[in-house]
Amino acid sequence: MEVEICFQLAKPDRFGALTMIVCLCKGVSSSTIDAEVERGAKTVGGVAKACQAGTGCGMCVGQIRDLIRLRTGDASDDAAPDGMA
Numbered sequence: 001m002e003v004e005i006c007f008q009l010a011k012p013d014r015f016g017a018l019t020m021i022v023c024l025c026k027g028v029s030s031s032t033i034d035a036e037v038e039r040g041a042k043t044v045g046g047v048a049k050a051c052q053a054g055t056g057c058g059m060c061v062g063q064i065r066d067l068i069r070l071r072t073g074d075a076s077d078d079a080a081p082d083g084m085a
């Protein structure tokens, strides 16, 4: 599986690990998305519901999907936020 993820910003999280802002509209980082996937959000829509990532302009939806794929090996497209896929 080939996965391409583009991040706009990078900063250390509270543990000093590098985390990147994936969703600029909602200010959601890769570590937050990882945490929501670990808590059970296995779809783009599930992540959106959990932390609002992807609910603005929609430009980050593909990156959110790629992060879910990295963590789970799969990401359903059926639960993307309205108007996004």
Ligand code: FES
Binding pocket: 022, 023, 024, 025, 026, 053, 054, 055, 056, 057, 058, 059, 060, 061
């Ligand atoms: S960058 Fe995520 S919704 Fe706009």
